[in-house]
Amino acid sequence: MADLPSLKAKLAVSLPKSHxxxxxxxxxxxxxxxxxYSAPPGQKPEKTICExxxxxxxxxxxxxxxxxxxxxxxxxxxRRLTTLFISKADSTGYIxxxxxxxxxxxxxxxxxxxxxxHLVRNRQQKSRQLVVSLFxxxxxxxxxxGSIENPGKHVLDDxxxxxxxxxxxxxxxxxxxxDPPSPNPSxxxxxxxxxTTAKAYLRVPSxxxxxxxxxxxxxxRRDPSLLSQWHPNRDPLRDLAGRSPTFPERCLIPRxxxxxxxxxVDELDEELTEPPPDSQTKESPSKGKRxxxxxxxxxxxxxxxxxxxxxxxxxxxxxxxxxxxxxxSDIEGRGNGVIPFAExxxxxxxxxxxxxxxxxxxxxxxxxRLVVPAVLDVENQGCAxxxxxxxxxxxxxxxxxxxxxxxLPTKHxxxxxxxxxxxxxxxxxxxxxxxxxxxxxxxxxxxxxDWGFEVVGEKEMERNGNAVSDSEAVGAEMKGNGxxxxxxLGMGLVRKKKRVVEDDGEPAVENLLQRENGANDSxxxxxxxxxxxxxxxxxxx
Numbered sequence: 033m034a035d036l037p038s039l040k041a042k043l044a045v046s047l048p049k050s051h052x053x054x055x056x057x058x059x060x061x062x063x064x065x066x067x068x069y070s071a072p073p074g075q076k077p078e079k080t081i082c083e084x085x086x087x088x089x090x091x092x093x094x095x096x097x098x099x100x101x102x103x104x105x106x107x108x109x110x111r112r113l114t115t116l117f118i119s120k121a122d123s124t125g126y127i128x129x130x131x132x133x134x135x136x137x138x139x140x141x142x143x144x145x146x147x148x149x150h151l152v153r154n155r156q157q158k159s160r161q162l163v164v165s166l167f168x169x170x171x172x173x174x175x176x177x178g179s180i181e182n183p184g185k186h187v188l189d190d191x192x193x194x195x196x197x198x199x200x201x202x203x204x205x206x207x208x209x210x211d212p213p214s215p216n217p218s219x220x221x222x223x224x225x226x227x228t229t230a231k232a233y234l235r236v237p238s239x240x241x242x243x244x245x246x247x248x249x250x251x252x253r254r255d256p257s258l259l260s261q262w263h264p265n266r267d268p269l270r271d272l273a274g275r276s277p278t279f280p281e282r283c284l285i286p287r288x289x290x291x292x293x294x295x296x297v298d299e300l301d302e303e304l305t306e307p308p309p310d311s312q313t314k315e316s317p318s319k320g321k322r323x324x325x326x327x328x329x330x331x332x333x334x335x336x337x338x339x340x341x342x343x344x345x346x347x348x349x350x351x352x353x354x355x356x357x358x359x360x361s362d363i364e365g366r367g368n369g370v371i372p373f374a375e376x377x378x379x380x381x382x383x384x385x386x387x388x389x390x391x392x393x394x395x396x397x398x399x400x401r402l403v404v405p406a407v408l409d410v411e412n413q414g415c416a417x418x419x420x421x422x423x424x425x426x427x428x429x430x431x432x433x434x435x436x437x438x439x440l441p442t443k444h445x446x447x448x449x450x451x452x453x454x455x456x457x458x459x460x461x462x463x464x465x466x467x468x469x470x471x472x473x474x475x476x477x478x479x480x481x482d483w484g485f486e487v488v489g490e491k492e493m494e495r496n497g498n499a500v501s502d503s504e505a506v507g508a509e510m511k512g513n514g515x516x517x518x519x520x521l522g523m524g525l526v527r528k529k530k531r532v533v534e535d536d537g538e539p540a541v542e543n544l545l546q547r548e549n550g551a552n553d554s555x556x557x558x559x560x561x562x563x564x565x566x567x568x569x570x571x572x573x
Contacts, residue, residue: 040485042146047139047489051130054097056088056484058438058474060445068108068115068286069273073324083107084445085437087147089140090471090484093129096464097471099457100127101140102175104449105151106288113272114155116148117288118166122175124457125185133493141196145203152204152358156228161359163272164204167291168194168352169344178458194236194247194352201356202249205230205261208358232262233355237340241265247352268357269332280324281332292344292351296335300326444477 039057047053065082089101101123108115123140132139148164156162170190172180179185188196208230236244244264245253252258273284282301287294303326329335345351440448451473455466475483 039147039150040487042150043143043487044490046142046146046491047487048132048136049489049492051132051139051489052092053100053139053143053487053489054090054092054484055487056090056438056471056474058086058440058445058448058478060084060442061439062109063442065108067110068288070280070283070287070324072279072283078110081109083109084442085151086445086449087143088470089143090467091126091129093126093460093464097467098126098129098460098463099124099176099467099470101143102452103144103147104175105148107151107155109155112160114157114160114162115286116151116155116162116164118148118164119289120174122173122179123185124176124179124463125182126460126463128184136493141200144200148200149204149207153207156208156358156360158360159362161272161357161363162228163268163358164201164354164356165286165288166197166354167293168197168354169292170349175452176455176457177453178456178462181458182463190350190352191247194234194350194354195249197352197354198234198247198252199249201232201354202252202258205232205356208356228358228360230261230356230358231268233266233268233357234262234264235267235336235353236265236350237336237342237345239265239350267332267336267353268355272357281326281329281335282324284332285335292342293335293339293353296339296342300329303327438474438478438480438483440474440477448474448477 040055043053043055060083062081062083065080067077067080069078071077083106085105085107087103087105088099090097090099092098101121103121104119106117106119108117121144127140130139152162152164168190170188170193172187180187208228234244234247236247241264245262248259248262248264252262269284269286273279273286282297282304285293285297287297304324329338339345448470452470455470457463457466471484472481475481
């Protein structure tokens with residue numbers, strides 16, 4: 033199998049020709065994390081590993097680096113499921129400095145699709161499902177403080193943002209429907225990626241099936257083969273966490289940072305019956321208790337119905353929840369590509385109290401521990417200028433050797449995020465200073481003065497530098513699929529009635545009436561009611 037192309041090569045062939053972008057890619061090493069799924073009563077949570085990936089896109093303007101866009105993805109891995117949660121994405125609004133030709137596809141959307149696809153294909157493993165999860169909620173700014181004051185920043189509304197993310201995930205979805213090369217040839221054959229199938233799900237609380245389908249890209253709605261991969265008003269939560277009806281609903285909903293449905297779950301947990309769901313004590317069914325279950329919500333459908341009345345989803349704005357599920361072919365036949373939650377719990381290294389393993393006590397070789405360098409310099413708000421060694425995670429979670437992002441310890445990574453949220457991007461001058469400080473501070477933490485890599489676009493723009501518009505691209509795709517070429521109404525076919533004007537410049541109302549009503553009168557004359565026939569009712573005093 034051929035190796036996966038590097039992230040730099042993927043970006044170069046997809047970005048506009050001769051335009052230069054500077055990519056800064058950093059991440060945190062795989063570290064133990066609280067489980068994102070609540071354990072059923074009498075069970076312990078799954079062992080979970082978390083990584084944080086951060087991509088920043090900049091350009092050079094007057095020999096100064098200006099940040100344009102940033103995207104953060106959290107990767108949660110267990111022995112049976114890998115979850116990519118798109119945490120935050122934001123732009124500064126200075127993309128107009130590129131002077132792109134009119135009609136050029138958005139480079140920010142292109143970069144987002146390529147980066148997510150790159151993470152997906154590097155994390156795909158045999159016998160392990162992978163899901164990309166996000167929620168689309170319109171806000172003025174997420175990562176770049178003060179950027180809303182920039183008049184060049186175009187903030188999408190709630191509907192536009194949901195459509196934007198659907199268009200971002202469509203190339204990611206199609207990349208999962210073919211046999212990808214192995215992300216790491218050094219892995220054992222059993223660890224290499226098998227052919228997978230991909231499906232997308234979209235839920236928008238308070239929207240019906242027809243309204244939800246309208247958020248899909250236009251070319252997807254016109255192509256039955258593509259539309260069959262998208263499922264409106266549906267979610268894969270029960271399929272991902274186990275389809276057994278005995279599992280409480282709270283065990284089917286993952287908990288992510290700053291997630292509206294996670295906050296709703298936390299509020300519902302206050303009405304749990306006794307004993308606590310994480311307790312090892314098993315109650316008798318004859319007592320009529322429902323441990324680990326909510327009193328007001330009895331099903332996932334009821335959960336989504338109540339979500340529509342939450343303040344975040346009902347204050348005149350829409351919130352879209354998106355999932356893209358990738359299922360390897362070796363588990364496609366088992367329960368429609370679903371690994372039951374109970375099977376995943378049985379495979380975890382945790383044991384219940386008093387349980388003894390029946391397997392022989394075989395001594396396992398020690399695993400490499402995560403190396404964390406010097407602590408933060410709190411007074412100077414900086415990091416020790418010490419080089420961070422290359423950290424390799426446990427082989428069970430498939431930490432790839434490529435790409436090679438800048439790896440920061442978790443504490444340093446968190447401080448870099450806090451630094452970004454304290455900067456200012458209100459105008460071009462302060463944005464240049466903030467971009468410089470953030471890039472230099474990250475380099476100081478890693479002991480590298482100059483980090484990141486430059487990407488020069490190689491994609492040719494058609495028609496004298498102008499990219500093909502979306503409608504023309506849809507027409508070409510329909511024609512190629514045998515659906516026929518769409519009929520587009522030309523501007524020359526739209527005629528506007530001329531306004532008749534008399535010599536004095538005033539519109540001739542009588543002539544207009546004659547032209548409109550002349551066909552109904554043989555002589556072409558217009559019957560006008562005489563003034564004498566109009567009677568006014570006398571005013572009563």
